Amino acid sequence: MLGIAAIRLPAPFRRIGARHTETTRAIVKRFRRDSKVLAFLLAASFTVTACGSERHGVEKLEAPDIAGTWESNKGGRIVFTEDGSVSFSNITQDPYCVPENLRNAIPRASGDGKWKFETIPDERPGVRIEFATGEARPAHCALNAMWVGTRPYGHMYLRQDDGKGERYKRDSAAH
Secondary structure, eight states, X not given: XXXXXXXXXXXXXXXXXXXXXXXXHXXXXXXXXXXXXXXXXXXXXXXXXXXXXOGGGOOOOOHXXXXXXXXXXXXXXXXXXXXXXXXXXXXXXXXXXXXXXXXXXXXXXXXXXXXXXXXXXXXXXXXXXXXXXXXXXXOEEEEEEEEESSSSOOEEEEGGGTTTTOOEEEOTTTO
């Protein structure tokens, strides 16, 4: 009885097997070369898109970008100082800053507080404005302001006004 190793294929079949092996080696060699090129291109593209770019392609805010007086198209006024103080008058009241029973009675707010840089995920660069409400509940409130455009920033809006058409412009006469 002959074993499998003892069976000899006819010459035409031996050449097919040899070509198949050569073709497989060529494919593997080409794949290795191409995969190195592909890996390099992917790494280069991630580096180019990640280096030097801020979220949404917007520059980071700095205190001089926001310091000054900002007035809205509906009579609101906010004054930011570089030391982190803020005063505001006639701005849209955030419903969560007013006791529930007074939400419709107090549509606009005025006061003083502090600001600090804070950007909400998936939003434009901005600041957080914190102030005391003067009420028992809630005693403390926080609003977010976002800047629009590129430096020098000329427009901003309060997050609670998003979609309501109230926008603030820098008052160049007061700055």
